[in-house]
Amino acid sequence: MKDIAEAALNAAQVKGAGYADVRVDERVQQDLVVKNGQLAAVSDDASQGFGVRVLVDGAWGFAGSDRLEKAEVEEVVARAVRIARASARVRSKPVDLGPPVTSRGTYRTPVERDPFTVSLSEKVDVLMRADQAMGSVKDVRTREGSMEFIRQRKLFASTEGAWTEQDLYESGAGIEATATSPDDVQSRSYPNSFGRHQGSGGFEFITALELDKHGERIGEEAVALLTAVQCPSGIKTLILDASQVGLQIHESCGHPTELDRVFGMEAAYAGTSFMTPEKLNHLRYGSPKVTITADALTPTGLGTFGWDDEGIPAQRSHLVKEGLFVGYLTSRETASVLGQQSNGTMRADGWNRIPLIRMTNVSLEPGDTSLEQMIADTKDGVYMETNRSWSIDDRRLNFQFGTQLAYEIVAGKRGRMLKNATYAGITPEFWNSCDAVAGRSEWKVWGLANCGKGQPPQVAHVAHGAAPARFQNVKVGILK
Amino acid sequence: MKSMEAARLTEGAELKRFMDGLLQRSTAEQTEVMVTEWDSALTRFANNGIHQNVAERNAQVRVRVVKDGRTGVASVNQMDERAANDVLRRAIEIAALQPKAEVVPMPGPAPSREADAWSSATADATPEERAEFVATICNRAEKAGLKAFGAFSTSAGQLAIGNSLGVFHQHRGTQATVNSVVMGDAGSGYADRGAIDVAQLNKDELAEEVIEKAKRNQNAQPIEPGVYEVVLEEYAVAEMLEFMSYIGFSALAAQEERSFMRHGERITGDAVSIWDDGLDPSGLPAPFDFEGVPKQRVDLIKNGVASGLVYDMQTATREGRASTGHGLPAPNTDGPFAVNLFMQPGATPKAELASEIKRGIWVTRFWYVRIVQPKASIITGMTREGTFLIEDGRITRPVKDLRFTQSMLEALEGTLAISRGTKLQIGEFIGASRVPALRLKAFTFTS
Numbered sequence: 001m002k003d004i005a006e007a008a009l010n011a012a013q014v015k016g017a018g019y020a021d022v023r024v025d026e027r028v029q030q031d032l033v034v035k036n037g038q039l040a041a042v043s044d045d046a047s048q049g050f051g052v053r054v055l056v057d058g059a060w061g062f063a064g065s066d067r068l069e070k071a072e073v074e075e076v077v078a079r080a081v082r083i084a085r086a087s088a089r090v091r092s093k094p095v096d097l098g099p100p101v102t103s104r105g106t107y108r109t110p111v112e113r114d115p116f117t118v119s120l121s122e123k124v125d126v127l128m129r130a131d132q133a134m135g136s137v138k139d140v141r142t143r144e145g146s147m148e149f150i151r152q153r154k155l156f157a158s159t160e161g162a163w164t165e166q167d168l169y170e171s172g173a174g175i176e177a178t179a180t181s182p183d184d185v186q187s188r189s190y191p192n193s194f195g196r197h198q199g200s201g202g203f204e205f206i207t208a209l210e211l212d213k214h215g216e217r218i219g220e221e222a223v224a225l226l227t228a229v230q231c232p233s234g235i236k237t238l239i240l241d242a243s244q245v246g247l248q249i250h251e252s253c254g255h256p257t258e259l260d261r262v263f264g265m266e267a268a269y270a271g272t273s274f275m276t277p278e279k280l281n282h283l284r285y286g287s288p289k290v291t292i293t294a295d296a297l298t299p300t301g302l303g304t305f306g307w308d309d310e311g312i313p314a315q316r317s318h319l320v321k322e323g324l325f326v327g328y329l330t331s332r333e334t335a336s337v338l339g340q341q342s343n344g345t346m347r348a349d350g351w352n353r354i355p356l357i358r359m360t361n362v363s364l365e366p367g368d369t370s371l372e373q374m375i376a377d378t379k380d381g382v383y384m385e386t387n388r389s390w391s392i393d394d395r396r397l398n399f400q401f402g403t404q405l406a407y408e409i410v411a412g413k414r415g416r417m418l419k420n421a422t423y424a425g426i427t428p429e430f431w432n433s434c435d436a437v438a439g440r441s442e443w444k445v446w447g448l449a450n451c452g453k454g455q456p457p458q459v460a461h462v463a464h465g466a467a468p469a470r471f472q473n474v475k476v477g478i479l480k
Numbered sequence: 481m482k483s484m485e486a487a488r489l490t491e492g493a494e495l496k497r498f499m500d501g502l503l504q505r506s507t508a509e510q511t512e513v514m515v516t517e518w519d520s521a522l523t524r525f526a527n528n529g530i531h532q533n534v535a536e537r538n539a540q541v542r543v544r545v546v547k548d549g550r551t552g553v554a555s556v557n558q559m560d561e562r563a564a565n566d567v568l569r570r571a572i573e574i575a576a577l578q579p580k581a582e583v584v585p586m587p588g589p590a591p592s593r594e595a596d597a598w599s600s601a602t603a604d605a606t607p608e609e610r611a612e613f614v615a616t617i618c619n620r621a622e623k624a625g626l627k628a629f630g631a632f633s634t635s636a637g638q639l640a641i642g643n644s645l646g647v648f649h650q651h652r653g654t655q656a657t658v659n660s661v662v663m664g665d666a667g668s669g670y671a672d673r674g675a676i677d678v679a680q681l682n683k684d685e686l687a688e689e690v691i692e693k694a695k696r697n698q699n700a701q702p703i704e705p706g707v708y709e710v711v712l713e714e715y716a717v718a719e720m721l722e723f724m725s726y727i728g729f730s731a732l733a734a735q736e737e738r739s740f741m742r743h744g745e746r747i748t749g750d751a752v753s754i755w756d757d758g759l760d761p762s763g764l765p766a767p768f769d770f771e772g773v774p775k776q777r778v779d780l781i782k783n784g785v786a787s788g789l790v791y792d793m794q795t796a797t798r799e800g801r802a803s804t805g806h807g808l809p810a811p812n813t814d815g816p817f818a819v820n821l822f823m824q825p826g827a828t829p830k831a832e833l834a835s836e837i838k839r840g841i842w843v844t845r846f847w848y849v850r851i852v853q854p855k856a857s858i859i860t861g862m863t864r865e866g867t868f869l870i871e872d873g874r875i876t877r878p879v880k881d882l883r884f885t886q887s888m889l890e891a892l893e894g895t896l897a898i899s900r901g902t903k904l905q906i907g908e909f910i911g912a913s914r915v916p917a918l919r920l921k922a923f924t925f926t927s
Contacts, residue, residue: 044555
């Protein structure tokens with residue numbers, strides 16, 4: 001790794017790069033799927049390579065290769081420099097990275113049990129026990145459980161003198177039960193939906209999930225949903241469980257505060273943002289109950305690391321403070337446009353991709369009430385739990401989310417189970433209607449391992465700390 | 481490994497030697513080796529200038545072994561002998577450690593047809609050529625007082641699959657795609673193109689379309705949500721078809737009772753015919769799937785009737801029939817996937833699709849589509865970059881983007897006209913669709 005990095009930086013300078021950085025990356029990943037009582041898939045994937053990013057004549061070029069050979073380094077650097085020169089022909093303004101970054105050091109994810117030393121049979125056993133629990137419920141049609149473990153060794157070095165080495169671990173798992181009828185299909189999952197709940201850490205993260213203790217419950221809920229009442233339509237008080245609050249933060253605060261989006265750098269793909277610079281320190285984004293931070297130091301968060309992929313140290317910053325929009329997620333290039341310094345959110349999806357601004361752990365700070373109290377204080381509302389579908393416009397204003405499970409709330413009590421629940425709104429109106437957030441004891445960090453952005457596409461693993469929260473006058477249930 | 485000159489892919493004979501060697505060294509009862517290799521570049525632009533510009537070369541060697549009724553899969557992205565031995569060893573170790581389970585059978589040898597999907601112009605495309613293409617769009621946008629954004633990519637790749645039963649297939653292909661959003665102060669337009677041969681991408685024609693769309697889409701005003709007659713451009717139709725494929729056309733979705741397909745029943749309007757054909761040269765042909773099975777044409781919806789599903793080895797074995805050649809790489813729990821979709825064109829020129837609409841909406845494309853209820857084929861999403869009001873047979877003004885929540889089957893039930901021409905839409909991750917534009921009787925916009 002070291003030889004490749006040194007050779008790349010040297011070659012880049014010789015070929016005329018004003019700035020260069022290199023990432024050498026080794027990643028191993030293990031995935032397991034148990035489906036309907038059978039071990040349906042086990043795979044063990046390894047990838048390594050290096051990527052070189054150069055600035056020539058104020059324009060970017062990047063090239064990467066899987067061939068970790070000295071001769072390939074020369075070729076890849078030459079390719080990156082040639083690409084940068086081509087970029088310079090059609091650039092608008094020269095890139096300004098702001099002050100130099102000279103971080104040096106090592107970081108390792110705190111891990112109690114290295115998941116790659118845990119036997120396959122122990123992992124399979126955890127999933128099989130959860131499968132049996134789901135299978136104990138008559139009429140569950142399909143049962144599925146999965147696990148994923150990732151280890152990434154990453155070296156970052158730059159011509160400014162930065163040199164960081166990181167050893168990052170992730171572990172994740174989840175289960176899902178599906179019930180069907182001739183005209184319906186309903187699923188329930190635990191701890192979250194879309195595969196897994198994932199975090200930075202070792203096998204202890206899996207053990208703490210206690211998958212087997214939740215299998216029967218989600219199986220029963222999936223079957224019960226088939227005959228549940230359709231979620232009614234109307235303007236109602238809405239209470240969301242913590243995981244759905246996490247996704248709401250992701251889509252309606254995380255993405256629109258990415259400063260590259262704000263500057264149009266994602267306009268042709270993921271879109272732009274309604275949170276434009278003139279609104280900074282002026283926009284009343286949410287109610288005073290709403291404080292949202294980006295914190296790459298949060299324990300177990302998927303956005304937790306030592307340095308970002310520009311060598312900026314992990315840090316905590318505010319995006320929204322007591323309802324006021326006060327900050328962005330930034331990179332060196334975008335922060336310098338606002339006269340700021342990067343707050344360390346640049347991450348790449350492997351050696352073969354450039355870093356982009358990505359959420360770290362973007363979290364709603366806990367409030368001072370509880371889910372139980374919120375329900376008790378609600379006359380006519382709906383409680384929704386676990387995301388089922390999510391959609392939001394390209395400026396991150398108009399959203400519609402659906403959840404797997406819902407309950408009506410009548411006169412301070414939880415009532416009938418509801419199915420096909422959805423809610424919709426406009427971002428600042430929605431967050432300004434937030435009148436309660438549960439406290440620290442119900443606050444949890446939710447890992448989200450499927451955040452897409454960029455061309456070519458990249459997938460980031462990010463997290464959101466969230467507790468149940470309540471919103472007033474929300475449009476609920478648009479389906480007949 | 482010896483590479484071809486420009487695209488830096490491994491030569492065919494060299495690749496086969498590598499795979500044969502790996503198969504011969506395997507001690508498993510059955511072994512499958514799949515090699516994917518690609519060399520790609522992408523030039524991204526924003527605010528009338530290039531802001532990201534990247535290239536990569538990568539490969540994946542994926543090995544599946546079956547031993548004593550147990551399956552193991554491992555992959556590595558290095559193509560040397562040491563890596564090959566290591567990936568084989570890991571796959572065998574994984575198989576040995578697990579309990580006996582259902583084994584997805586490997587196919588035996590069967591001839592696959594040649595599919596020409598290679599363009600040397602695409603494989604040899606340079607960063608300077610990409611920059612020049614992008615400069616044309618940016619310059620024309622700037623002259624019009626607008627800003628251009630987008631991405632232009634060229635790539636070359638190959639897929640080879642072999643197994644210990646004697647299967648060996650190899651296919652090379654190229655792709656060139658460009659998409660662009662052009663923005664004014666009060667609205668934007670969209671256009672994209674895709675082709676095997678980069679020379680088929682006409683930068684002036686693309687620039688014309690996206691700039692004209694942006695100019696027409698300034699100062700959009702809100703319109704009351706509700707049920708409208710619509711014209712969906714090919715961009716929107718392709719996305720709808722991809723979602724139908726994702727939730728409905730797979731045999732696994734049907735076996736698990738999740739699919740909206742009801743075999744033999746009429747599920748859309750009579751004019752609707754949709755099929756999958758991996759060999760049609762007007763699509764993005766690929767002659768075999770990721771299990772090494774030659775691709776078959778499958779009629780999915782024929783004259784409105786649900787008529788077929790796509791199968792992989794696992795779903796086909798469960799029903800005692802043959803795979804249609806729609807398998808994904810092992811280990812796969814998501815089932816088969818139709819990725820070469822076609823929709824039957826009609827007789828109406830696209831420009832006349834709106835001519836008989838009293839009051840309706842013209843939709844350029846969809847955005848952030850998600851499934852709401854799979855069995856009812858209900859999706860939600862937004863319109864984006866070109867939503868217009870149709871009044872008395874013509875487009876009168878732009879309207880603000882709308883959210884829709886709509887059953888795809890119900891929408892297609894009301895198919896009133898289909899455009900004569902079709903457009904190739906290359907998928908973001910895999911495959912491509914060739915589709916017409918549609919006039920639909922009712923589409924539900926909810927906000």
